[in-house]
Amino acid sequence: MQLLETKIENGVKISRYDLFPMAKPEGPVTKYDRNNVPIGTVLKLHGYSNPSFVLSAHLNTSCGLMYEKINLKDFTTQRQEPFCLRHISEKADNRIQVYILDEMKTSEELAAIKVKAAAVIKREMDADKKAAELKAYYLNIGRPLAEKYLKDAPALIMAYEHINDSDLMTDYWGHKTVSTVVLGASKHKRNLFPELRKAASKFEMTRHLVVENEEFEHRENYSMGAGTYLKDGHSDSTGWSVEKNCYVKWDSDEIAISLAKCCLFQEAAPKVEVEAELKSEKEGVSFDNYKGFPIIQIPMSNGKTLNLGKKKVEAVLNYIEELRGFIK
DSSP: OEEEEEEEETTEEEEEEESSOOOOOSSGGGGOOTTOOOTTEEEEEESTTOOEEEEEEEEEETTEEEEEEEETTTOOEEEEOGGGEEEGGGOOSOOOEEEEEEEEOOHHHHHHHHHHHHHHHHHHHHHHHHHHHHHHHHHHHHHHHHHHHSTTOSEEEEEEEEEEOOBGGGTBOOEEEEEEEEEEEESSOOOOHHHHHHHHTTSGGGGGGGSOOTTTEEEEOSTTOOEEEEESSOTTSSEEEEEEESSSOTTSHHHHHHHHHOOSSOTTSOOOOOSOEEEOSSTTOEEEOTTTOOOEEEEOTTSOEEEEOHHHHHHHHHHHHHHHOOOO
């Protein structure tokens, strides 16, 4: 701890200390201390693409002194805590650190940088305003739909479109959700795959999960697991997942926005032909529409039905197309 100054106010002696004193290097930078870095000073972050900043303002906040800095590449504005700074002469290793450089921007250069930063702030504010207006628009459409079709549902069956953004180099495994569709409302909270498959048949992008395939059925009900869901792939792979969500509320903004973008419950919505059958010339064999319900059902002599999967459906339909000009 280093004593910076002592003064008397209203008869009371007040001392200001630097709790994390910086060693003052010899040379022109001796005037610097972390609590009084001049405006216009250039800062350099070692790490994360090594961006450079210029210190543009001193801010008195509820947390004490803060610096405002502007990124010299994209002109975004950020805040910087003084005690995290170190002078470049103190750099001893490759740790991630913000350093004070000896470089200074002139008042004209700083003014030009501030103009560009103000334009970026305005652009971000305009984007936020448009996003808020769009959200309000979706909520006005979706809330009545949620009230009509999902009110008081204990659980919802959801379809999520995932994009794999894992990074194997850093051993990061994860995904981002880019689309959400409400497939149905459930009367209970139990996880049943027949119920999930039935709901998956209502949406074109999840209809391939209707087939009873053990590879699609995931039971990851353990610590760090993804729960019970239907998906052609692992939890972080790119694709559509169908699962029951017992935690999201039917009247939440997420559900209202999802219904506004895609509602499968409205009578005016296009109906999905799931059970359309195409009869073959062979007696007793039925072909379900591949694009609607990818299964071939063949009755066996023992009274049971043989279900053929997606690949064999494609092979059979291609064969039929070649022989008699059948169009899918």
